[in-house]
Amino acid sequence: MKRIIALAFATLVLLTVGCASKLSNFSKKGVLQPEESMGIVVIAYESDTSIHSLIFSGSGKYKLEHTLYDNDHNFVVTSMPAGTYDITRVKIYNKYNFISLGSNQDENWKINIEPNKINYIGHFSINRIGRGYRVQTKNSSTLALDFLKNNFNELLKRYPLVYAKDGPEDEFFEYVENLKGEKNDT
Amino acid sequence: MILRTIILTAILALSSQTVNSKLIKANEIFSSSQFKNFVISPNGKALIGKSFLDGYHQLFALKSGEKEATEIFKLSNSNNMKIMDFNWLDNDTAYVSYIGSFNRMFTRFIDFEFKENSFDIDYFNIESFGFVVNPMPDIEDKALFSKIEKDDDKFELVKLDLKPLRSLRKHNKKAHKKVFNNFQVLSEDLDDTFEFYVSNDSYSLEMVGQYYDDYTAYSIFDESENEWREFFKVSKNKDDSTNHSKLDVFKPISKINAQYIVALSNLNRDKVAVVKFDTKQQKAVEVIYQSKSYDIKGANYNSKLNKLTSVTYVERGVNKQKFLDKAEQQLQAKLHDKIGLDSVFIIDRSTDSSNLVIFAYDASHPGKFYHYNEQRDKLRFLQNAKPDLHPYHFVKAKLLTAKSDLNKTIEGFLYLPENKSNNPLVVMPHGGPIGVQDLNEFDRGIQFLVNRGYAVLTMNFRGSSGYGRAYMSAGREQFGKGIEADINVLTQKALKLPQIDADNVCIYGSSYGGYSAVTSTILYPNTYKCAISAFGVFDLPLLYSASNLHHAQEIKDAIGFVVGDIDTEYKKLKDSSPLYRAEDIKVPTLLFAGTKDEVAYAEHSRRLNYVLNQLEAVDIEYYEYPRAKHGHLNWYGDIHQYLTIINFLNQIIGSDKSYSEEDKKVLAADNYTLGMLYYHGNFIEKDTTKAKNYLRLAHSYGDDRAAQYLRRLGVYNF
Numbered sequence: 001m002k003r004i005i006a007l008a009f010a011t012l013v014l015l016t017v018g019c020a021s022k023l024s025n026f027s028k029k030g031v032l033q034p035e036e037s038m039g040i041v042v043i044a045y046e047s048d049t050s051i052h053s054l055i056f057s058g059s060g061k062y063k064l065e066h067t068l069y070d071n072d073h074n075f076v077v078t079s080m081p082a083g084t085y086d087i088t089r090v091k092i093y094n095k096y097n098f099i100s101l102g103s104n105q106d107e108n109w110k111i112n113i114e115p116n117k118i119n120y121i122g123h124f125s126i127n128r129i130g131r132g133y134r135v136q137t138k139n140s141s142t143l144a145l146d147f148l149k150n151n152f153n154e155l156l157k158r159y160p161l162v163y164a165k166d167g168p169e170d171e172f173f174e175y176v177e178n179l180k181g182e183k184n185d186t
Numbered sequence: 187m188i189l190r191t192i193i194l195t196a197i198l199a200l201s202s203q204t205v206n207s208k209l210i211k212a213n214e215i216f217s218s219s220q221f222k223n224f225v226i227s228p229n230g231k232a233l234i235g236k237s238f239l240d241g242y243h244q245l246f247a248l249k250s251g252e253k254e255a256t257e258i259f260k261l262s263n264s265n266n267m268k269i270m271d272f273n274w275l276d277n278d279t280a281y282v283s284y285i286g287s288f289n290r291m292f293t294r295f296i297d298f299e300f301k302e303n304s305f306d307i308d309y310f311n312i313e314s315f316g317f318v319v320n321p322m323p324d325i326e327d328k329a330l331f332s333k334i335e336k337d338d339d340k341f342e343l344v345k346l347d348l349k350p351l352r353s354l355r356k357h358n359k360k361a362h363k364k365v366f367n368n369f370q371v372l373s374e375d376l377d378d379t380f381e382f383y384v385s386n387d388s389y390s391l392e393m394v395g396q397y398y399d400d401y402t403a404y405s406i407f408d409e410s411e412n413e414w415r416e417f418f419k420v421s422k423n424k425d426d427s428t429n430h431s432k433l434d435v436f437k438p439i440s441k442i443n444a445q446y447i448v449a450l451s452n453l454n455r456d457k458v459a460v461v462k463f464d465t466k467q468q469k470a471v472e473v474i475y476q477s478k479s480y481d482i483k484g485a486n487y488n489s490k491l492n493k494l495t496s497v498t499y500v501e502r503g504v505n506k507q508k509f510l511d512k513a514e515q516q517l518q519a520k521l522h523d524k525i526g527l528d529s530v531f532i533i534d535r536s537t538d539s540s541n542l543v544i545f546a547y548d549a550s551h552p553g554k555f556y557h558y559n560e561q562r563d564k565l566r567f568l569q570n571a572k573p574d575l576h577p578y579h580f581v582k583a584k585l586l587t588a589k590s591d592l593n594k595t596i597e598g599f600l601y602l603p604e605n606k607s608n609n610p611l612v613v614m615p616h617g618g619p620i621g622v623q624d625l626n627e628f629d630r631g632i633q634f635l636v637n638r639g640y641a642v643l644t645m646n647f648r649g650s651s652g653y654g655r656a657y658m659s660a661g662r663e664q665f666g667k668g669i670e671a672d673i674n675v676l677t678q679k680a681l682k683l684p685q686i687d688a689d690n691v692c693i694y695g696s697s698y699g700g701y702s703a704v705t706s707t708i709l710y711p712n713t714y715k716c717a718i719s720a721f722g723v724f725d726l727p728l729l730y731s732a733s734n735l736h737h738a739q740e741i742k743d744a745i746g747f748v749v750g751d752i753d754t755e756y757k758k759l760k761d762s763s764p765l766y767r768a769e770d771i772k773v774p775t776l777l778f779a780g781t782k783d784e785v786a787y788a789e790h791s792r793r794l795n796y797v798l799n800q801l802e803a804v805d806i807e808y809y810e811y812p813r814a815k816h817g818h819l820n821w822y823g824d825i826h827q828y829l830t831i832i833n834f835l836n837q838i839i840g841s842d843k844s845y846s847e848e849d850k851k852v853l854a855a856d857n858y859t860l861g862m863l864y865y866h867g868n869f870i871e872k873d874t875t876k877a878k879n880y881l882r883l884a885h886s887y888g889d890d891r892a893a894q895y896l897r898r899l900g901v902y903n904f
Binding site: 105106107108109122136137138139140141142143145146163165167168169170171172175176179180 | 725727728730731732733734735736737738739740752756760765766787788789792793795796797800801
């Protein structure tokens, strides 16, 4: 297949950022009962560069800090008010260094959080390339599904899992869910 | 400088050892070529060769006709260090451009002092990311050098003068920079240059390639107007008239005069041909050379004689270099007869063409280098590309053709284990699918499968390159359709041959070939007993949603050009995805993926593995290589993949085999290698159960090395 190369070299800017509400994570032991207007959010980090936090901007501004993922895995499970957000910044190394993201015609950082659903955003990935960074969200739905099955199975039984990244449709979760149904029927 | 002497004959002696075993060890065939290239000095009196031996990239020099070579440059294989380019500048100076430590690029100039029976060398380095564009062989100590500086967005063409550089203290970067600033820059007035065409007479800059943000262009220097004129443009903007099809080919070869150039082009025609292109009218005005059936891949034009001297193309899967001069044709025919391999290329020559460097190869041989002296009519063998493989026997493919439903001839290549009938068959569609071509040339994977008793069928289905634009275009949006129909037509023809066991057929491919393998078992369920995919795609809509970077219009267009548009063809894409037809997969399936693959993201294979496991209808094996991208970066990945494939095939379509004692030694070594890959877990996930199993097997075949690792794993009953 013709190799498709899309290098997004983002510039590292030294600036501070305005206030954002901090998101908190869910313990796998606790029973998660988000409010009606909230969506459960699942995101994973996959990076060769230390990530401090991600900033989501939409109807509100939210900050997802690296302290939320534990040593066992690279996933964070949290909740956010339903709505459309852009991932606008990733802070790397510390709270002062950030890479600007945001949606334009070359990059789509939009996510759609649906209420009363588990919204998998993707695997947020940063890799150093030369003097720049390649930043992307990879769709690794199977890894998310495995993670939730192993760690939040109860949650998975109560809420439908959807791919929350804006963009071309991805029916994988729905397909897997239907397969399960067909298997149970037989 | 202390010179190390390499005795070429010692290496030759090694290569003349015989290996009695019929089988070849995986780690012998899946290894790098040891000898990569040779170049000859302008006067034909000395040669430089490039090798990769014992973990070092090396250059060595020898006088023409002598057997002893001397190492003149050596670079460790660690930290991505490698030789990028090397050649002679004149009769007593050579250069080598290389990536050194910390990804810094250097060019080393090596001065030779030739004595009666030997030579001494001295050298100096410059640190610069660049390449020699023209060695200016007629002018002592001068060369044209293309270089790019950090934070710059254009290559500059600089006229190097070696004299002031040579007199500088070695490795003094600051002083080098000062001297560099005094050199003439031939491309100074041009924007965003990346490619240079230089006159071989006057060494003046006559054409350039330029890369702008929204288009690329070629420009020519018009002496009569004393100005540069843009004559070919490829816009990235879809609405622009110069936004060419992705299937268009246009590559300047040489300038004829201020108005005309020679180019390789398929603009307004089906096959790529050598054309005379009018830069003012911006169109081809004459076809200089074309083939009725094949695209021309390369051409040499002698601007001094004002004539085309040679072309290259692929005919029935074999790379051909065709000379247009009768005397050259006769010489090539003579060399061909003497060497006896299908592809015989003259890869370098002295200024007067009396001394030639030849590289010859074909499917049964990874390649040989020769030096030919015309005056003495003497052809002297220099080296095998892979001396370690010299003792083994490899096979050439038999050409197999069939007509497709488009009434086009599909060329296929059938590799058969020797002297056997009723061989199990592995059908191997290539990747791409657009713009890739299978050749009847030495291929490690194919020869390994044949060595283990499997016939292999490869083919150039619609979409493949080399057969013209229409054939390539016919493969667009044919995932799970016409392409698989072409593969099937040829496969069915092969199954009728007595050498093939039609009841024991599997299909294996990489990238698109992986998609095709799994899809073909759905479309033609009675033909295949198993499917194997490496780095494959199985969910076509996922091509668009695998990363947010794929949402960019340019990338969506590139994917859509080959697969189909996601916005208008979503259902078709989904219906053509084996993932969403997993219930129709009825055969054992083996999948490989690379965690770092950003072409066919591992998610494709993970999904298919997940779903097939859920369905529990067929046996599924899945291996994910943590370091691999769209292919392996290290031979150990290939070794694991191919040994796993052989084990898988042996279980499903393999026939009972009896092994000689020598064969058992090979199997012992293979199983030991597999066991150690699982033991260490560097290239595949650590798995002590598998490590124990393979090490036990290795020990049972007589490999004593396995014993100590079995004990370390707590196994004593072996």
